[in-house]
Amino acid sequence: MSEQLPDGETRNLRIIAERIRSRRTTNLFKNQAVSRQLVLDAIELARWAPNHHLTEPWHFYLFGDEMKAASVDLIRTIVTERKNADIGEHKARVAAAVPGWLLVTCKKSAAELLQREDYASCCCAVQNLLLYLSEAGVASKWATGPITRDPRFFDLLGIDSEKEFVVGMIWYGYPKMLPTQTRKDVGEIVTETD
Numbered sequence: 001m002s003e004q005l006p007d008g009e010t011r012n013l014r015i016i017a018e019r020i021r022s023r024r025t026t027n028l029f030k031n032q033a034v035s036r037q038l039v040l041d042a043i044e045l046a047r048w049a050p051n052h053h054l055t056e057p058w059h060f061y062l063f064g065d066e067m068k069a070a071s072v073d074l075i076r077t078i079v080t081e082r083k084n085a086d087i088g089e090h091k092a093r094v095a096a097a098v099p100g101w102l103l104v105t106c107k108k109s110a111a112e113l114l115q116r117e118d119y120a121s122c123c124c125a126v127q128n129l130l131l132y133l134s135e136a137g138v139a140s141k142w143a144t145g146p147i148t149r150d151p152r153f154f155d156l157l158g159i160d161s162e163k164e165f166v167v168g169m170i171w172y173g174y175p176k177m178l179p180t181q182t183r184k185d186v187g188e189i190v191t192e193t194d
């Protein structure tokens, strides 16, 4: 039980607030593997996201070394096609240095409202996952670069693009450093009504 203090001042609230506030996006990771069990635990927690109609629309693809290597090659190819070989090589090198790769997809739905709600749930699930990893000292980057929409990526993973779309590629690992971030003042984003 938390000690009885005013709202926002209990020890548990301070801990969760600090976790939410201090989670940061990075793609500068140490060359150190993250335990697969930790990520599976994070996925177990992710699925407790709010989810209208309990559709459980998410799927998680936890990459092994072969899939990671194939994805790095595909990033090189895609960026070379879109930009040039130098930038392609650079992006491939950055990607190859990322220790952990987890793809999150959402079930496709023909019903517009259901699709929006399912995507919202998937985003909540990703945040659950990122916060859990962050608490374990593991940083991440939620990425939606061109590879996440490329048919060749779906083929690699055996994903039917008629049935699923990518919510995010989650790169994760122990951070070399974490950037700082800011947000607008709360007063700018809140309207209080009578």
Ligand SMILES: Cc1cc2nc3c(=O)[nH]c(=O)nc-3n(C[C@H](O)[C@H](O)[C@H](O)COP(=O)(O)O)c2cc1C
Pocket: 023, 024, 025, 026, 141, 142, 143, 144, 145, 168, 181
């Ligand atoms: C849906 C979504 C897609 C994102 N895609 C990218 C991306 O493709 N590349 C990237 O560098 N960051 C991406 N990000 C991370 C944001 O850039 C990052 O959250 C933002 O800079 C705020 O930083 P913070 O996460 O440390 O608070 C994405 C975040 C979300 C929620």
